[in-house]
Amino acid sequence: MKRLKYILHRLLWSVFVLFGLSILIFCIARVIPGDAATMALGTRATEEAKELYREQNHLNEPIPVQYVYWLKSAVQGDFGQSTQTRRAVSSDVAEFLPATLELILFAAILEIVGGLLLGVLCARYAGSWFDNLIRVVSYVGISVPAFVWAILFMLTFSFLIPILPTIGRISAGITVPPVTGFLLIDSLIAGNFQAFGDVLKHLIMPGTALALAGIAQSARITRGSMLENVEKDYVGSEIASGMPLRRVYARYILRPAASPTVAIIALDIAAMLGNAFLVEVIYSYPGISKYGINAILNKDLNAIVAVVLVIGVTFLIVNILVDIISSVLDPRIRA
Known part of the structure; x- marks a missing residue:
């Protein structure tokens, strides 16, 4: 009952956060340099056409009035054109x-499996050559941005060793009937295993580039938390x-140590939605992040606000899930 009340409380506050975020990004989008009418109609459009566009989209009104018009449409699922x-x-x-x-x-799957597995192994064999190697490699993984890994992977596995596709989400000539929008799932539904393998190949390089920093960070946090829990008195009692x-490692060391790791991984996953734009641009991956970057470059006001709100909703949902999972892993949080 207390957990349900807590979740409802968080959901209520999330509504207010989204409302504040929508006001903030709406105002920022409106003050970005450049004329929205010119961006939309082109430089050759007449002044009459531009003025008509401004009137139709309420761009001549004060920003608070524009926001009210936009909000009325947004709550109905209409974010404009x-x-x-x-x-x-x-x-x-x-x-x-x-x-x-x-x-x-x-x-995220790569980060969860790789980060937790490497962290557990480093903690289990702390001080060994394997632990020292992973710790050094993790510093490199954290310090190098995702777009640098994306370029290195492209040079290595698309040009030097051409075994993975370079751009896009699926190869030309391969089609999958749209059902969920997730090509891996849709290809399995259609029974098209060739398409499934092709989509998976297209995901390997951009997905690994996005996950590497998170894998390194998760491994370090998991290792540190487990070594801290090893020194607890109750662990020594169970071993004795x-x-x-x-x-002992699975029940009394890993489980409480997983709580901070889960929080970091979840926030990394939410941050990927915003950090994926350079990776998507490099691989010409048709995602929402690339769409958002093009919206900013073209002063596409409606698209900018919608993309930022999608990212904001993702962060809020992930934060709520983190709180729930952490309370399950660590009873002290429930208390």
Whole structure:
């Protein structure tokens, strides 16, 4: 009951956070240098056409009035029309968001498995050559940005050793009937294993580039937390009582140590939605991050606000899930 009340409380506050975020990004988008009408219609458009565009989109009104008009439409799922694609922004988000989510989920799996596994092994064999090697490599992984890894992977596995595709989400000539928007799932639904393998190959380089920094950071945090828990008195008591060491590590060392790691991994996953833009640009990956960058460059006001709100909603959902998972892993948080 207390947990349900806490979740409802967080959801209520999330509504206020989204409301504040929408005001902030709406105002920032409106003060970006450049004329939105010129960006939308082109430099050859007449002044009459530009003025008509401003009137139709309420751009001549004060910013608070513009926001009220926008909010009335947004609560109904209408974010206006994109000046880039000439389509409804909601349709663009529905098309491009699944691609980025699929990329992020792939990177998240790599980070969770790789970070936890390396952290546990480093803690189990602390002080060994393996531990020292992973610690050095982790510093490199954290310090090098994702877009640098993306370029290095492209040079290595697309040009020097051409074994992985360079650009796009799926190879030309391979089609998958759209069902969920996630090509891996849609290809399995269609029973097209060739398409599944092709989509997976397209995910390897950008997904690994996004996940490397998180893997290194998660491994370091997991290692440090586990070594800290090893020194607890109750762990020594369980070992002295004859409990198998593997069970001690799994139940009394890894579980409480996983709480800070889960929080870091979850926030990394949420941050990937915003950090993926350079990786998507490098690999010409048709995701929401690349769409957002093009919206900024073209002063596509409606698209800018929608993309930022999508990222904000993702952060809020992840934060709530982190609190729930952490309370399950560590009873002290529930107390």
